[in-house]
Amino acid sequence: MHGLYIEKRTLNGKTLLSWDLAHHIYARGIQGKIATVTDKPTETLASTRKQWLKLLRQVQRERSSTLNAVRIAELTRQIAWMQGLRFSAKPPEDLLEADVTFATVDDFLVFAPDCYTMYVTYDFPKEKLYLITAWMPKGELVVIYD
Amino acid sequence: MIVQIPKDIEQKDTLICVLCGKPVSLENGTIGPTSVEGRVAIFCNGHLWDGPKLIVMLADYLAEQRRKFLRGHVSNIGNQGGEARDAWLIY
Numbered sequence: 669m670h671g672l673y674i675e676k677r678t679l680n681g682k683t684l685l686s687w688d689l690a691h692h693i694y695a696r697g698i699q700g701k702i703a704t705v706t707d708k709p710t711e712t713l714a715s716t717r718k719q720w721l722k723l724l725r726q727v728q729r730e731r732s733s734t735l736n737a738v739r740i741a742e743l744t745r746q747i748a749w750m751q752g753l754r755f756s757a758k759p760p761e762d763l764l765e766a767d768v769t770f771a772t773v774d775d776f777l778v779f780a781p782d783c784y785t786m787y788v789t790y791d792f793p794k795e796k797l798y799l800i801t802a803w804m805p806k807g808e809l810v811v812i813y814d
Numbered sequence: 815m816i817v818q819i820p821k822d823i824e825q826k827d828t829l830i831c832v833l834c835g836k837p838v839s840l841e842n843g844t845i846g847p848t849s850v851e852g853r854v855a856i857f858c859n860g861h862l863w864d865g866p867k868l869i870v871m872l873a874d875y876l877a878e879q880r881r882k883f884l885r886g887h888v889s890n891i892g893n894q895g896g897e898a899r900d901a902w903l904i905y
Contacts, residue, residue, distance in 0.1 A: 673845050673854060674818035691862045692844070695872060699847045723865065730869045739870065742877040807820060807854065809845045 669798060671806035678814045685789060685813065686712065690719035692787070692811065693768065698749065699808075700784035702768045705800070707790045709757035709770035716770075717755050724750045776800040788812045816840040816856070831857045833871040846872075850882045 677692070679685060693702060693716075706712040727750065731743035756766030759775035764783060773792045780803040788797065788810065801810055817840075831838040832846065832855040844862060846855035855875070861868050 669818070671820045672818070673816065673820065675845050676815045676817050677844075678815075688862075691865070691868070695844070695846050695857075695862065695868065698876070726865050727869050730866060730873075734870075738877050739873050742873040742880070743869070746873065746876075807848075809854075811845075 669801050669810060672801060672804060673807070673809045675809060675811045676814060677811055684715070684719070686715035686719045688813075689716045689787060689789075690723050693720070693785075694723055694750070696785055696809065697753070697768070701764050701782070702785045702787070703764065703776065703781040703783040703800075704768065704770045704787040705773050705776060705789060705792075706770055707772055709759075709772065709775075712789065713755050713757040713770045716768075720750070720753070720755075773797075773800060784808045786810045815859075816843050816845065829856050831861075832875055833857045833861055833868075847876075850879045 677688060679688060689704065689712075704712065704716075724747065727743060727747055731740060731747065734740060734743070753768060754766040755768045755770070757770045758765075759771050760769055760779055760781060762779060764781050769781065769783075773796050777796060777799060780800050782803045782805075784805065785808065786801060786804065790813075797810075804810070819840075829838050829840070829843060830836070831843075832849070834857070836858070838856060838858050842859050843856045844859045846857055849855050861871065
C-alpha cells in the first residue's frame with residue numbers, strides 16, 4: 669500500500685460500525701468514490717444508510733437553525749450531496765457505479781476498485797489487501813477497523 | 815489513529831487540526847478531504863463524536879476551501895500553466 673494514507677479505527681463498546689462509517693464518510697466522502705470491504709455487504713449497507721439518513725437530518729437541522737449565509741449555502745450543498753449519494757451492495761463488475769460500494773474482498777479481487785477511500789471492516793490475508801488497493805490513486809486513504 | 819503517511823508526501827512536523835486549529839497527533843488524528851493546496855486535511859478524531867459541532871466546523875472549513883479555490887481559479891484564467899484544482903470543489 670505504497671503511497672497511501674492508512675488510518676486505524678477502533679470501535680469501543682458503544683459505537684456501531686455503521687455509525688462510525690457514516691460519520692467518516694460524511695467527513696471524507698466528498699473526496700470521491702468509496703469502497704467498503706465487508707463480509708456482509710447487504711447488512712452493512714442497510715445499517716450504514718440508516719445512520720447516514722440520521723446524519724442528514726442533523727445537517728438539515730443545523731441548516732435551518734443558522735443565520736450565517738455562507739454556512740447556509742455550504743450546508744445546502746452538503747444536503748444535496750448527501751441526498752444524492754448512491755449506495756450499492758452489488759459486486760462491482762467493472763468501474764464502481766455507485767458512490768459507496770459494499771462488497772467482500774473476493775468481490776473486489778475480481779476488479780480492483782478505483783476509489784479514493786477504502787474502508788476495511790473485517791480480517792483477511794494482507795496479500796488480498798495489497799491487491800485490492802493497487803488501483804487507488806496515490807495519496808488517498810485506507811481505513812482499517814480493528 | 816493515522817499509522818501511515820506516504821513517504822514522498824511532505825508533511826509538516828506539527829500537524830494542525832483544520833477544524834479547530836489546535837495541534838493534533840497522529841494517534842488522535844483522522845484524515846479528511848484534500849484541501850485546495852492539495853494537502854490532505856487532518857483533524858481531531860474527537861470531532862467525529864460530536865455531530866452538531868462536526869457539521870458546523872466542517873461546513874465552515876469547506877466553505878473556506880471553496881472560496882480559496884474560486885479566488886485561485888479566477889486568477890488562473892488565461893494562465894496556461896495553472897495547476898488543476900481538486901474536482902470536488904467545483905460542484
